[in-house]
Amino acid sequence: MDEQRAELARIAPDLLGPAAERKIEPKGLPDLPNVQAWPKVVMRLAPFPSGPLHVGNSRMVILNDYYVRRYAGELILVFDDTIGSEDKVLEPDAYDLIPQGLDYLGVKCDRTIYKSDRLELFYKYARDLIQKSLAYVCTCNAETWRKENKAKGIPCACRNTSPEENIRRWEKMLDGTYSAKAAAVRLKTGMDLPDPALRDHVILRVSETEHPRVGSRYRVWPLLEFSWGIDDHELGISHIIRGKDLVKEGKIEELVWNMYSWKHPELIYYGRLKFEDATLSKSKSRREVKIGTYSGWDDPRTWSMQSLAKRGIDPNALKKVMLDLGLSLADISISMKAVYSENRKLKDTEAPRLFFVEFPVWLNLTRVPADVVKAEAPVHPDFPERGFREIPLTRKARKLIVGIQGTDYEHIEEGGIFRMKDFANFTLQKTPTPGALFHSREVERIREAGAPIIQWVPKEAAVPVEMTLVDGKKITGLAEPAISRIPVGTFVQFERVGFGRVFEADPSIRVAFAHK
RNA sequence: GCCCCGGUGGUGUAGUCCGGCCCAGCAUUGGGGACUUUCGCUCCCCCGACCCGGGUUCGAAUCCCGGCCGGGGCACCA
Numbered sequence: 001m002d003e004q005r006a007e008l009a010r011i012a013p014d015l016l017g018p019a020a021e022r023k024i025e026p027k028g029l030p031d032l033p034n035v036q037a038w039p040k041v042v043m044r045l046a047p048f049p050s051g052p053l054h055v056g057n058s059r060m061v062i063l064n065d066y067y068v069r070r071y072a073g074e075l076i077l078v079f080d081d082t083i084g085s086e087d088k089v090l091e092p093d094a095y096d097l098i099p100q101g102l103d104y105l106g107v108k109c110d111r112t113i114y115k116s117d118r119l120e121l122f123y124k125y126a127r128d129l130i131q132k133s134l135a136y137v138c139t140c141n142a143e144t145w146r147k148e149n150k151a152k153g154i155p156c157a158c159r160n161t162s163p164e165e166n167i168r169r170w171e172k173m174l175d176g177t178y179s180a181k182a183a184a185v186r187l188k189t190g191m192d193l194p195d196p197a198l199r200d201h202v203i204l205r206v207s208e209t210e211h212p213r214v215g216s217r218y219r220v221w222p223l224l225e226f227s228w229g230i231d232d233h234e235l236g237i238s239h240i241i242r243g244k245d246l247v248k249e250g251k252i253e254e255l256v257w258n259m260y261s262w263k264h265p266e267l268i269y270y271g272r273l274k275f276e277d278a279t280l281s282k283s284k285s286r287r288e289v290k291i292g293t294y295s296g297w298d299d300p301r302t303w304s305m306q307s308l309a310k311r312g313i314d315p316n317a318l319k320k321v322m323l324d325l326g327l328s329l330a331d332i333s334i335s336m337k338a339v340y341s342e343n344r345k346l347k348d349t350e351a352p353r354l355f356f357v358e359f360p361v362w363l364n365l366t367r368v369p370a371d372v373v374k375a376e377a378p379v380h381p382d383f384p385e386r387g388f389r390e391i392p393l394t395r396k397a398r399k400l401i402v403g404i405q406g407t408d409y410e411h412i413e414e415g416g417i418f419r420m421k422d423f424a425n426f427t428l429q430k431t432p433t434p435g436a437l438f439h440s441r442e443v444e445r446i447r448e449a450g451a452p453i454i455q456w457v458p459k460e461a462a463v464p465v466e467m468t469l470v471d472g473k474k475i476t477g478l479a480e481p482a483i484s485r486i487p488v489g490t491f492v493q494f495e496r497v498g499f500g501r502v503f504e505a506d507p508s509i510r511v512a513f514a515h516k
Numbered sequence: 517g518c519c520c521c522g523g524u525g526g527u528g529u530a531g532u533c534c535g536g537c538c539c540a541g542c543a544u545u546g547g548g549g550a551c552u553u554u555c556g557c558u559c560c561c562c563c564g565a566c567c568c569g570g571g572u573u574c575g576a577a578u579c580c581c582g583g584c585c586g587g588g589g590c591a592c593c594a
Contacts, residue, residue, distance in 0.1 A: 028530085048594045085593040142592060150590075151517080184592045195519040197590035205592035224594055247520070248589055271522075272587075324543070326529060330522050331587050338528075338544055348557045355554095382557065421553055443553045453553055495554040516555075 029326060032067055033266045038238035041073030045102075045109065046080045046228070046242075049094035051282040052297050052304040053101035055318065055336075059273055062322040063241050065107040076235060077102070077109035081116045083207040083221040091286060092212040097297055101305030105315045113235070115227060116213045122222040123174075125230050126185055126204055130166045134259050135203065137169035139183045150199050155191045159200070173206055173220050180206045187226070189255050197248050198255075201225065225249040229256030237265045244269040244329055272331040278303050294472065300512065301472045311470075311514040312491035312501030317342035340515035344499065347491050352379045354389070354486075355421070355455040356467075356494035358477040360403025362459060365426065367438040368393070368400055377422035377480075389482035391423070394460040401459040403478060405496075408454045409434065419446040419453040421495065455495045467500060467511045483509060 035041060043064045047053065053061060068075040079098070084090055091097075102109065129135035138145065138158040149156045161169075170185070172178045185204040193199050203226035210216050222230075225248075232240065232253065240250075250267045257264050285302040288294040298306035308318065321338045355377070373393050379386040393400055402420065412418050414430040417439055425446055426436035439445070446453060462478035469475060479494070486492060488505045491514070504510040 046594090050594085080594065082594080085591080088593045138592090146591085153518095181592065186592095193519090195590075196517090197519065199590085202592050207592085221592095223592075244521070244588075246594085249594085251520095269521090276527085321528090321544095324529065328522085328529080332528065334528060335545080341544060344556070345558095351556085353554080353556085377553085380557095381552070381554080419553070423553090446553075455554070493554085493556060495556075497554090499556080 029066070029323065032071065032239050033268070035071060035238075037263075040238070041068060041071035042076065042236050042238045043068050043073060043241065044076040044078050044232075044235065044237055045107075046078045047094075047098050048080045048084070048088065048090075049098060050084070050089060050091045051094050051286055052097035052302065052306055053105075054280055054282070054285075054303040054305070055275065055278060055308070055339075056273060056280045056303070058101075058105065058305065058318055059270070059322045059325065060242060061102065061105060061107055062319050063270070063327070065105070066319075066323060067239065067241065073238070074110045075108070076237075077112045078231070078235070079112070079114045079116070080224065080227075081114060081211070081213065082224070082227060083209050083211060087283065089283075089286075090212050093297070095213075097304070097306065104305045104309045105319070114213060115231075116211055116218075118227075118231065119214075119218045119221075121234065122204070122227055122230055123220070126222075126226075127167070127170060129187065129259065130170055130185070131163050132259075133163050133166075133188070135185050135187050136161060136166050137173065137183050138186045138200075138202075139169070139178075142181065142184075149191070150196055153191050153193075153196070153199065155200075159186075159188070159191070173204075176219060178206055180208050182206065187252070187255065189252060198251060201252050203252075225252035226256065229253040232265050233257065233260070233262045239266045239268065241268045241270070241327070243273075244271055268327060269329060270325070270327045271329045273325070274331070274333040275303075276333055276335045278336055295468070299472060300468065300470045310501065310503050311512040312347065312499065313339065313343050313514060314346045317346055336515075343515065347499070348493070349380070349382065351491050351493040351499060352386075352389075352486065353377065353381070353493050353495050354483050355391070355457055355480040356465065356477055356497050357403050357405050357455065357457045357462075357479075358475055358497070359406040360457065360462075360478055361406050361409040361434055362401050362403050363426075363428075364433060364435040365400045365402060365438065366435060368424070369438070372424070375420075375423040389480065391458055391480050391482070392461050393423075393458055396460055402456045403459060403462065404454055404456045408452065412452060417446070417449055417451045419443065419451065420456040421453050423456070425451075455497075463509060465509045465511055467513050469513050470515075479509070 045061055045064055047057060065075060081090055136158055138156060140156050140158060145156055169183060173183050184202045186200040187203045189198050189200055191199050202223060204220055204222050206219055207221050208219060247269055254264060280303055289297055294301060297304055298310045300307045317339050320342045375391040375393060376388040378384055378388055412428045415427055417425060417427050419425045424441045425439040427439050429435040429437060457478045457480050461481040463481055463483050464476060465479045466474055466476050486502055488502055491501050493499050498516040499514040500511040501514060502509060503512050
């Protein structure tokens with residue numbers, strides 16, 4: 001290699017220079033294509049309001065927001081609230097839940113638009129396309145059309161009817177003569193297209209379903225590919241970043257743009273994203289929230305932005321992970337561990353430390369010097385200036401009892417030495433009424449022995465705490481008294497247990513577990 | 517059946533367009549260690565990858581051809 005390079009330097013030195021100086025693309029996300037062709041980068045978020053934003057949807061939001069900021073562009077929130085279908089149902093609450101999720105992510109939209117306000121616009125274009133014979137009203141049975149026409153690439157009789165006849169049929173769709181399924185508008189994309197998925201796709205159809213915003217004012221609704229074919233142009237969208245589940249729709253959009261000779265927004269797709277440790281199902285979440293098996297839209301099992309906020313997940317942790325995925329078209333499967341790792345880095349320094357014991361085994365302590373009436377533990381080990389939490393050691397009927405984690409009790413052998421963190425060293429007595437014998441106070445003794453240092457709670461002052469786990473299960477445990485002075489909303493660390501956020505203090509303390 | 521898209525360590529990603537700065541970088545996970553009165557944070561170390569086969573070339577993760585494997589579309593859903 002070096003020899004070759006030397007040889008090249010000898011025979012053609014000028015070839016080396018430019019190569020060496022060639023601009024290396026910055027690491028990270030690529031530039032947006034063809035930016036110079038647009039007066040301004042304009043992008044859009046187009047959620048279907050069927051529920052709150054969840055971790056899966058967040059990729060779309062984060063990516064679009066990132067690029068809009070990078071190019072100082074404009075971001076439009078467009079509720080893609082066409083009528084949907086039997087399994088894609090509009091959820092009225094989503095109109096509030098989605099903006100809440102955007103707030104959590106720190107995403108600001110320049111304006112908000114509702115697809116359901118724009119039906120007349122789509123009708124205008126539909127009529128125009130029909131008049132130009134670029135679209136037709138098809139009254140064939142959907143299933144037979146699929147089998148006999150689409151699959152075989154054979155046009156149906158409706159395709160060749162006159163524009164006048166088609167306008168008459170169009171009026172019948174609007175006035176209710178045609179009921180749902182009886183007729184639909186097809187775009188003349190071409191029956192001879194090699195890809196059957198694209199052949200004369202339906203762009204508007206009849207639905208009698210009531211809409212949460214506009215009620216039953218409209219009975220003809222556009223499909224995504226058509227409404228966006230129009231709106232991406234009408235709204236001046238320059239760049240579209242979305243999942244590759246929409247590439248077929250993108251192709252149909254392009255056909256619409258071509259029919260009107262409109263400039264094409266740049267289409268950028270990314271692959272499917274799965275989480276190894278999170279099952280994302282809006283319809284299931286919706287069901288469970290409705291019947292009350294989930295605590296609400298902030299239940300951890302929904303994986304909604306609300307649920308992450310409740311658990312104290314920093315939105316920047318999610319953003320970091322999502323941006324790290326880039327714009328690859330490959331389907332990927334990642335773990336929430338990546339988000340948790342970022343979150344720990346971001347929030348470890350702020351989290352006050354506390355002791356929490358889930359299934360306490362009560363130990364009767366003996367030979368603790370009488371002058372020991374409290375223990376002091378740092379609020380945060382790396383920041384002594386934040387002070388200490390006091391853990392009172394109150395005797396009752398001359399007994400001093402503390403609780404340790406059942407698993408710790410199991411793991412420490414009879415007579416084994418261990419340390420109750422920030423308190424003292426003991427030897428364990430696995431007698432019928434478990435106890436522990438005071439051994440010493442110095443932590444050095446434990447270090448030398450390599451013995452465990454565990455968390456504990458005093459029986460007399462322990463505070464009951466309910467903790468919601470990631471799987472929705474609620475466990476009840478006891479925390480040290482200092483937790484009573486922790487404000488609601490604080491991200492805390494239960495030492496040796498994990499991080500969580502106090503989301504309620506009255507009437508009792510409740511914590512949402514975040515991660516280890 | 518017809519169409520489309522992917523394939524770099526366990527996971528994700530950079531590099532691929534414009535072949536040599538790549539015996540492949542980064543992050544995370546896992547393992548080990550330092551620090552530490554937490555199984556946290558921080559720091560250090562280690563394990564670990566270009567799907568396969570041809571071809572072009574002085575040189576291929578990168579270009580060409582052929583396979584293999586995987587994902588997806590073919591809804592009057594978004």
